[in-house]
Amino acid sequence: MRQSQLFTRTVKELPKDETSYNAQALIRAGFVDKVAAGIYSYLPLGLKVFNKIVGIIREEMDAIGGQEILMPALIPKENWVTTNRWDNFDALFRLVATDKKEYALGATHEEVVTPLAKKFIFSYRELPLAVYQIQTKFRNEKRAKAGLMRGREFSMKDLYSFHANQIDLDRYYEMVKEAYFKIYTRLGLGDQTYFTYASGGAFSKYSHEFQTITATGEDNVFICDKCRVAVNREIIKEQPFCPVCGLKELREAKAVEVGNIFKLGDKFSAPFDLCYKDQEGIDRSVVMGCYGIGPSRILGTIVEVCHDEKGIIWPENIAPFKVHLLSLKEDEAADKIYQELIKNKIEVLYDDRDLSAGEKFADADLIGCPYRVIISRKTLAADSVELKKRSLATSELIKIDNLISKLQ
RNA sequence: CGGGGUGUGGCCCAGUUGGUCUAAGGCGUCUGGUUUGGGACCAGAAGAUCGAGAGUUCAAAUCUCUCCACCCCGACCA
Numbered sequence: 001m002r003q004s005q006l007f008t009r010t011v012k013e014l015p016k017d018e019t020s021y022n023a024q025a026l027i028r029a030g031f032v033d034k035v036a037a038g039i040y041s042y043l044p045l046g047l048k049v050f051n052k053i054v055g056i057i058r059e060e061m062d063a064i065g066g067q068e069i070l071m072p073a074l075i076p077k078e079n080w081v082t083t084n085r086w087d088n089f090d091a092l093f094r095l096v097a098t099d100k101k102e103y104a105l106g107a108t109h110e111e112v113v114t115p116l117a118k119k120f121i122f123s124y125r126e127l128p129l130a131v132y133q134i135q136t137k138f139r140n141e142k143r144a145k146a147g148l149m150r151g152r153e154f155s156m157k158d159l160y161s162f163h164a165n166q167i168d169l170d171r172y173y174e175m176v177k178e179a180y181f182k183i184y185t186r187l188g189l190g191d192q193t194y195f196t197y198a199s200g201g202a203f204s205k206y207s208h209e210f211q212t213i214t215a216t217g218e219d220n221v222f223i224c225d226k227c228r229v230a231v232n233r234e235i236i237k238e239q240p241f242c243p244v245c246g247l248k249e250l251r252e253a254k255a256v257e258v259g260n261i262f263k264l265g266d267k268f269s270a271p272f273d274l275c276y277k278d279q280e281g282i283d284r285s286v287v288m289g290c291y292g293i294g295p296s297r298i299l300g301t302i303v304e305v306c307h308d309e310k311g312i313i314w315p316e317n318i319a320p321f322k323v324h325l326l327s328l329k330e331d332e333a334a335d336k337i338y339q340e341l342i343k344n345k346i347e348v349l350y351d352d353r354d355l356s357a358g359e360k361f362a363d364a365d366l367i368g369c370p371y372r373v374i375i376s377r378k379t380l381a382a383d384s385v386e387l388k389k390r391s392l393a394t395s396e397l398i399k400i401d402n403l404i405s406k407l408q
Numbered sequence: 409c410g411g412g413g414u415g416u417g418g419c420c421c422a423g424u425u426g427g428u429c430u431a432a433g434g435c436g437u438c439u440g441g442u443u444u445g446g447g448a449c450c451a452g453a454a455g456a457u458c459g460a461g462a463g464u465u466c467a468a469a470u471c472u473c474u475c476c477a478c479c480c481c482g483a484c485c486a
Binding site: 009010011012013014015016017018019034036037085089090091107108110139141142143145150200207218260262290292326328329355356357358359360361362363365374376377378386 | 409414415418419420421434435436443444445446447448477478479480482483484485486
């Protein structure tokens with residue numbers, strides 16, 4: 001992508017009214033645009049990152065047998081009435097159409113997936129089963145805040161699993177847990193993300209969260225460094241202790257919830273009467289689990305975790321481009337290298353704009369591609385380019401002929 | 409939802425004891441020129457119903473009322 005053609009540009013001034021780092025950086029760098037409180041547009045750079053996050057999540061869901069579907073955002077009132085949530089779900093966006101029919105925008109999809117499963121699950125032979133979707137959720141949060149961290153419209157991967165019994169749910173639950181760790185590791189959040197014991201909310205008496213440690217997090221957790229697990233402060237009665245080893249000396253930290261997994265049991269299969277026939281021909285309730293990850297919140301979290309005073313430092317797996325190629329008044333040579341990178345399928349943002357070096361450096365630091373390649377009179381005099389990792393302070397001169405192999 | 413704060417060209421903002429505001433400056437944009445390894449410089453230009461509505465007044469960005477939006481703290485958060 002030639003930067004001269006890019007839809008967005010960076011801005012120098014911090015956006016007014018945004019104090020969270022992720023909102024400031026993503027808006028300044030042109031990744032997102034705020035439409036209203038908690039409602040954002042994804043611009044070319046931001047959408048590239050978003051799609052990569054979603055791609056990683058999709059691969060790991062497929063790997064544990066999840067089958068991708070897409071359910072509607074517009075959900076009829078009756079579905080919510082069945083589970084008593086039409087009146088009891090505060091954050092539901094309810095709406096009345098001109099023909100007086102009532103709907104709610106999907107805040108979660110148990111009310112759709114359970115009746116859906118009822119159409120295909122009849123026998124123990126069809127279990128277990130897992131379907132997931134990556135979709136936009138709508139929740140009328142009392143207070144949207146912190147950029148992408150808590151929006152009214154946000155993206156969510158929600159996986160739902162269906163089992164013949166609790167034992168099989170427990171088995172699959174562990175598989176999902178492992179898959180989630182793989183996801184966070186691939187997203188570059190592995191080191192600071194903890195499996196966390198939390199309250200079950202309206203679904204069940206307990207649940208597990210994945211919490212990423214960052215100062216801007218909304219949650220407080222107590223970490224056991226020995227077991228690499230955490231406990232959410234919300235379930236602590238008197239003194240915190242590690243639920244795995246019992247240790248009482250735990251480290252307190254701010255964290256953001258980047259995933260949540262629940263054992264639903266028959267909370268939803270019961271009201272929708274989702275049953276199967278077992279080997280004896282007896283009707284039994286399907287046992288369900290649900291598992292969520294918010295790609296939009298993940299995007300904001302990564303920016304909170306991965307940045308310095310100059311801008312974002314994208315983990316390589318999700319960077320909008322692998323390489324930011326800067327031409328310092330040497331467009332002819334830079335054009336050639338740009339074509340060479342494209343030919344070798346290396347994602348490159350090419351700063352071909354007629355701007356001063358300082359501006360190009362500042363933009364490259366702000367946008368945060370993992371590798372910066374500079375072509376100038378100085379480097380060409382040595383048949384070289386300057387290669388610098390965004391995460392490091394040092395740079396090196398390397399021969400143009402060696403650039404591709406160095407980047408592959 | 410309770411408390412606090414803020415709304416002025418595309419962006420950041422000055423001005424708010426009513427009067428010389430015909431609204432200043434910076435960024436960005438456009439034109440011309442000089443520059444080119446860390447957000448360069450000179451000259452010129454375009455661009456504003458001062459969040460919206462109502463009111464007070466000879467006179468409102470400035471005062472009053474109502475409403476709206478956004479941010480922060482708290483509560484809530486399936």
